[in-house]
Amino acid sequence: MADTIDILDPDNQSEQGAPQSTQERELALRVQYLFRQAWDAKQQLNLPQIWRMCDDYKHGRQNPKQSEEHPASVTNVIHRIVESQIADLIDKPYSSAAKGWEPSDDMFAEQAQNILDFILFRNHFKEKINLSEHDRLELGSTIIKVWTDPDGLDGRGLPKFEMVSPANWFPDPKVTAPHQLQDAEFVIHATPRSLSWFRRQFPERGKYVRREVAIPYDPDATFTDAEADEVHVDTSQKALLLEYYTRDEEGQLYCLHVANDILLEDSRKSNKPVQRRNLYPFVHINCYPRRGTIWGMGDVELLIPTQDLINELDDQIRLNARLMGNPQIVVGQGAGRGFDFRKWTSKPGLRIPMRDHNSFQVVPSVPVSPDVPVRREKAFQEADLIAGTPDVNRGEKPGQVTAAAAIMALQQAGQKTVIHKNEMFKAGWSQVLELLFDEVLENWDEEMWIRIDGDRPDYKFVNPAEFRSVPRMVPNALYGVAGFEDEDPIKELTDDDGKPLTRDAQFDFQLNLGNGFPNDRSFLLQVMTDFTRVAFPDGPAITRNEFRRFLRDQIGLDIDDDTDMQQQPPALPATPQPIPPMPGTIPEPMPQDIQQPIEPAMMGGVM
Secondary structure, rough: OOOOOOOOOOOOOOOOOOOOOOOHHHHHHHHHHHHHHHHHHHHHHHHHHHHHHHHHHHHHOOOOEEEEOOOHHHHHHHHHHHHHHHHHHHOOOEEEEEEEEOHHHHHHHHHHHHEEEEEEHHHHHHHHHHHHHHHHHHHOEEEEEEEEEEOOOOOOOEEEEEEOHHEEEEEOOOOHHHHHHHHHEEEEEEEEEEHHHHHHOOOOOOHOOOOOOOOOHHHHHHHOOOOOOOOOHHHOOOOEEEEEEEEOOOOOOEEEEEEEEEEEHHHHOOOOOOOOOOOOOOEEEEEEEEOOOEEEHHHHHHHHHHHHHHHHHHHHHHHHHHHHHHOOOEOHHHHHOOOOOHHHOOOOOOOOOOEEEEOOOOOOOOOOOOHHHHHHHHHHHHHHHHHHOOOHHHOOOOOOOOOOHHHHHHHHOOOOHHHHHHHHHHHHHHHHHHHHHHHHHHHHHOOOEEEOOOOOOOEEEEHHHHHHOEEEEEEOOOOEEEEOOOOEEEEEEOOOOEOOOEEOOOOOOOOEEEEOOOOOHEEEEEEEHHOOEEEEEEOOOOOOOHHHHHHHHOOOOOOOOOHHHHHHHOOOOOOOOOOOOOOOOOOOOOOHOOOOOHHHHHHHOOO
16 A cells, blocks of 8 residues: 655655646746736736725724724724625525527426526535625625536536636736626636645646745735735645636637646647637626726725724724823822822822822813714715615614515615626626536536425436437428428428437526515515405405415414314304294295305405
């Protein structure tokens, strides 16, 4: 049994140069050169400094202490605003939808939708979009990368997506808008990787990659907490991996993997394409667009001036409160030459020897101006206005409004900004779904079972290879002609030998993510209560059984199932038997046979 190689041990690291040609080394240096140019373009926009400041403000690293007397107040309103918006954006059920380009595609639309839902679930969709939306709202941009993990799904391969930090992404600086990303000449994804990862991923040349520290172009240096692994040498065994995507003269996309000055891999040497349609496997989504650049602006950058104003006003209030508790004192010469001012503190029960106890005077402190707390409250309102999240969205100030329809109308009016962000989010993720489907067509050809989640979970046996053999359909010229009433309006297109012609399936994908409608249980209970008062000619809008089931399943009340109660009807009181009428007489109706008019309130109310 071979001994395990300790990568952290310097003795196990190769000191020799990588076995590569001069042309390959020059190609690696060319990638490094373009990386530095893209880095300088981001520095010109001051983006790394802005992102570091936004990250610090979001996590409460703001208003540092400037002196012993400085209160260094931090009332973090940014965290609350960002987290409430993210909750409004993603705390909803999700699903994908597929619409075929042609009639033949629609036959496979449901299968495509089920496969994409399965891929989203296996990729931990909710956890990853939580990171994605934090990047978009805090830093202004989020980048999603799509590829296929050959080891995923027990070796069958799994199309995957991950969130790329804006600090690690370097597109062509000539691109000035997210929708122009495919026009870029190159895109670079820079990621620090451990030395053991290089050995495992690139068996031929990965062992020649050397540790890099204190490099001038380090994406990890953007954020405050990103360099904790460099405290000790043994835990900082890493190097910067550059994934360089570009196209050749024929428009074919290829990728170069570079570390140090070593060309680790060139995708052109393999016959497998990097992307099915030769598209860059990235999707860029902004929060607020900036003119002249692909990068966006986030809510944190807009809220920083308001956050500074709130902290400054809090400092003024606290400083004034300290002066009220420890006022200034003027001491005259009559206190004596031996009087020690350092012993005169604000300690309670202090004994101060003094030659003349009338030789000092307390300077009355001026209370804080009433404009300060008023302006502070206005700053909180301005923060909500800037971010587009009024307090009614959080249920803080609904006033006396209790009807569900009125609450929904108030929240809909206050969520205009959040709804728009959600629309841009879904528009960007429709492109992500298209890239994921490209990975399915390119890398999945094995039949498998997938689980269909929902109210009643089910399983479907799917064959992704069918998407590459969708029949070509054309209009049937015989349809509608007399004598050919049984003909279909469309038919399969065949070749000269009568064999059906096929093509790859094409779909328009959409991510369904509910927005604008509150989904908390207290609001839904109010909706149910309101609709129990609505009745139609054929019955109430919400039945008694439905209302009880909601109280039991959603609210958690310990009540019995209404169907069980109907199976055991209560015992009816004994009724007198009618006396048989005498021959020739008309029987009188019993009281229970007389039909009483039904009141409208009983039709629509809960029994």
